[in-house]
Amino acid sequence: MERFDLRGFEILKLARLYQGYTQEDIARLYGVSRRRYQRWEKGHVPIPYDDLTSIVKDICKLDPMKIAEVSNV
Numbered sequence: 001m002e003r004f005d006l007r008g009f010e011i012l013k014l015a016r017l018y019q020g021y022t023q024e025d026i027a028r029l030y031g032v033s034r035r036r037y038q039r040w041e042k043g044h045v046p047i048p049y050d051d052l053t054s055i056v057k058d059i060c061k062l063d064p065m066k067i068a069e070v071s072n073v
Contacts (some may be wrong), residue, residue: 008043009043011067015060016041018067029059 006014014048016026027037028053056064 006068007043008047008049010042011064012041012047012052014067015056015062015064018062019060021060025026026055026059030055 016023021029023037023041024034027034030037039045040051053064056062056067
């Protein structure tokens with residue numbers, strides 16, 4: 001089994017794209033500004049682990065540990 005080493009911002013983007021959301025959608029659903037979300041997703045500022053897991057699990061309905069598998073990276 002191949003191991004994928006993804007960073008938080010990569011997981012965030014893959015989950016969003018897999019579910020067909022825009023950055024604006026995720027920001028609105030999660031309750032943060034679009035600018036803040038964009039900075040997280042681009043890796044300009046680190047996304048806190050709790051925010052990452054909440055967005056991926058609760059909004060995108062995916063398992064953060066298996067995101068590489070569902071996105072065919």
